Amino acid sequence: MKPISFSQHRFPADVIRHAVRLYLRFSLCFRDIEEQMARRGIEVRYETIRCRAINFGPLIARRLKKRRGAPSLRWNLDERVCWLGGKRMYL
Numbered sequence: 001m002k003p004i005s006f007s008q009h010r011f012p013a014d015v016i017r018h019a020v021r022l023y024l025r026f027s028l029c030f031r032d033i034e035e036q037m038a039r040r041g042i043e044v045r046y047e048t049i050r051c052r053a054i055n056f057g058p059l060i061a062r063r064l065k066k067r068r069g070a071p072s073l074r075w076n077l078d079e080r081v082c083w084l085g086g087k088r089m090y091l
Contacts, residue, residue, distance in 0.1 A: 015042055016052050020060050023053045 015037075022033050030046035030053075037044050080091040 011042070011044065011048075015044070016056060017060065019044065019049050020053050020056050021064075023049065024057060024061055024064070 019033055019037060022028055022036065023030070028036075030049045033049050034044060034046040037049075082089055082091065
């Protein structure tokens with residue numbers, strides 16, 4: 001796959017990637033991402049994050065999906081047994 005070109009952008013590629021991944025992975029709003037970046041000392045406006053998410057989001061999402069392993073037929077289920085009202089219940 002061809003590398004994503006981040007040329008002619010004000011912020012380094014790592015900053016853009018990180019902001020877009022936060023948006024895609026955690027479903028945060030752009031203003032929340034702006035706050036998180038400000039805590040790290042990076043001053044970026046939410047509008048810039050929105051534009052980068054529109055431009056690079058689909059490309060980064062495609063790459064993240066390719067990295068993910070294939071689904072398997074085995075499922076791991078957690079069970080919890082407790083007593084409610086004198087009856088044994090499974091959660």
